[in-house]
Amino acid sequence: MKKITLPLVALLILAACDNKPSQEKTENTKPDSTQNATAITNPNVTEWMSWEAGVDVAAVTDTSFKTPNVIVHVARMVNTPVGNAASGMILYQPDAKQQPVAMGFVSTNKTVGAYFGPKIFAGTPFEKAPVLDATITIKQDNKTATAKVVTGGHVFEVEMTDLGKPYLIDRKPSAMPPFYQQGVEMNAGTVKLKVDGKEVKLILPPKGISGGPAAVVSPNGVYAR
Numbered sequence: 613m614k615k616i617t618l619p620l621v622a623l624l625i626l627a628a629c630d631n632k633p634s635q636e637k638t639e640n641t642k643p644d645s646t647q648n649a650t651a652i653t654n655p656n657v658t659e660w661m662s663w664e665a666g667v668d669v670a671a672v673t674d675t676s677f678k679t680p681n682v683i684v685h686v687a688r689m690v691n692t693p694v695g696n697a698a699s700g701m702i703l704y705q706p707d708a709k710q711q712p713v714a715m716g717f718v719s720t721n722k723t724v725g726a727y728f729g730p731k732i733f734a735g736t737p738f739e740k741a742p743v744l745d746a747t748i749t750i751k752q753d754n755k756t757a758t759a760k761v762v763t764g765g766h767v768f769e770v771e772m773t774d775l776g777k778p779y780l781i782d783r784k785p786s787a788m789p790p791f792y793q794q795g796v797e798m799n800a801g802t803v804k805l806k807v808d809g810k811e812v813k814l815i816l817p818p819k820g821i822s823g824g825p826a827a828v829v830s831p832n833g834v835y836a837r
């Protein structure tokens with residue numbers, strides 16, 4: 613497997629999660645979307661990506677981790693100015709003393725995958741993250757969602773059940789993430805992850821890398837900056 617050179621310490625700066633992990637079962641509470649109500653109406657943007665059928669989880673595998681060492685953030689279709697493809701990002705580092713098993717943007721189209729770092733995540737540790745070839749399969753309805761990502765010789769499978777009611781998000785840019793976020797989300801009540809066929813126990817922190825819940829299904833949405 614190609615050695616990943618991006619320092620993990622820099623990578624984890626982006627995960628602005630609280631230090632105290634929550635129970636494995638998340639509450640279906642609606643995040644506050646009323647903050648920064650004085651933001652400019654209809655701001656101009658130069659970069660954007662939209663998606664449909666998104667499955668997002670940012671978690672830890674041990675309470676000793678203060679920021680996520682597991683990220684599966686993928687969508688069945690992602691649209692960008694340079695093309696469209698199933699895409700997202702992956703981080704899996706079960707051992708803090710070792711290089712991640714997998715880390716980077718994943719896509720079925722390298723041109724699309726290469727857009728995310730320098731355009732959407734510019735100015736963050738993900739700006740220079742590698743782009744990995746992947747196959748991505750996502751199934752989603754109002755009750756469950758599954759995502760299967762095959763990349764770098766490994767298979768990541770996420771299953772989300774007990775989905776909450778859909779709600780609208782409108783998050784303004786911050787230090788991380790530095791882009792506008794709009795779309796629809798559903799909180800995941802139960803989240804399971806398998807890596808190479810073996811179940812991995814997850815602990816969900818209060819917030820994920822997007823500033824919202826750590827485990828959500830997102831039927832549609834947009835990032836823009």
